[in-house]
Amino acid sequence: MDKKKFDYNLIRYLVVIVETGSMVSAAEVLNVAPSAISYAVKKLRAHYHDPLFTRRLNGIIPTALAMNLYGKFKAIDSDIIGALNVENVLHKFTRKIYIRCDPFIELWLTEQLLQRQLIPNDFGIEFRYFNLDNELRASKLRNKEVDIDIGLPLPGDRNLVARPLFDLDFTLICRDSHKSIGEFISREQLANEKYVAYGLSTYSTLLRTDTFDAIESRNVDPVIVSDSFLNLILAVTFEDMLIFCPARYVQFLKKIIPVREVKCEYIKKGNVKFVAHVHKQNIGNSAIEKIIDILKEKIQ
Structure with a gap:
């Protein structure tokens, strides 16, 4: 293609x-036929x-040049x-941030982003691929299928950057009206x-690391074992x-369901580090930086 004849509409495409x-989504946003998108890409x-x-199952993945x-x-x-x-119709499109995290963080972060009106005003979020x-x-990070991965540190990768967040300690909770526990x-x-x-x-690994002695001392099997955070917390x-x-x-859970903390001083503290991993090309992205800053905040 002659540089002088370059179609500047391709920039927007x-x-x-x-x-x-x-x-397909791009065609809808631009209000053009899918064939026009295919022709532009060609x-x-x-x-x-x-x-x-x-191409991938649920859309497309940009190459390194496309991202550049x-x-x-x-x-x-x-x-x-x-x-x-x-x-313009593009003003109505909200950048979506893809996040991988555990269900506790997902619930708390959703509440924080809604409360601060960052979603849907500044960006949208999609939580995916927890386990x-x-x-x-x-x-998933290298392929840009996940923008922020929140969890235990990953082995070194030159394409990924780890941002320290917090120490993850565990405690016990029960319902407010529990009869035998003070x-x-x-x-x-x-x-x-x-x-x-x-x-x-x-979580099984995290608990074994943080609460091994307390878990091993139990004389009874769990009443319920589930992969569902919602089911267990409500149970x-x-x-x-x-x-x-x-x-x-x-403290966050206490605001929304009738539970309370049960103190147990013999559980070890501060030996599980959580970080936010991002692709190095996303460093400086304003939406991602806002989310990471929120994750670093101390929860009241």
């Missing part, structure tokens, strides 16, 4: 395709001698829209009280049972 992650590929996008072009094209497109000072091994976690619980009582347990390998409000919970979120 590439920006929207990258932001929507789907050629012209861009011919010009840059690069595939730019690869996106950064440049986005600035150009914003300048054009600003100069025209016209309400992955380290290799898949890193792969403010504190002894090892002996804990060994015999009814409890529910996480089935997910991630302890129905019956006199205990559950281990990240201490960081106890």
Whole structure:
């Protein structure tokens, strides 16, 4: 393609395709036929001698060159829209941030983003892929299928950056009206009280690390084992049972369900580090930085 004959509409097309992650969605945002999107991509590929996008099950993945072009094209497109000072359909499109995290963080972060009106005003969020091994976690970040991965540190990867967040300590909670448990619980009582347990390998590993002695001392099996955070948390409000919970979120949970903390001084503290992993190309992204700043805040 002759540089002098470059179709500047292709700038907007590439920006929207990258932001929507789907050629079909891009066609809807731009109010054009899907064939127009396909034709635009064909012209861009011919010009840059690069595939730019690869197909996946639920959309497309931009290549490294496409992401590089996106950064440049986005600035150009914003300048054009600003100069025209016209309400454009692109103004109505909200950048979506993809986050992988555990259910506790998901619930708390959702409340924080809604409370601060960051969603839907500034961006949208989609939580995905919670229960992955380290290799898949890193792969999703490298492929831009996840923007922020919140959890235990991953092995070193030159494409990924780890941002320290907080120490994750565990404590016990029960319903407010639990009949046999007071403010504190002894090892002996804990060994015999009814409890529910996480089935997910991630939390099972964390609990083994943080609460090994207390768990091993139990004389009874869990009443319920589930991968569902919602099911377990609500179950302890129905019956006199205990559950281990990240201490960081106890005050938040107390605001929304009738539970209370049960103190147990013999549980070790501060030996599980949580970090936010992001792709190095996303460093400085305003939406991602806002979310990470919120995650670092001390919960009141």
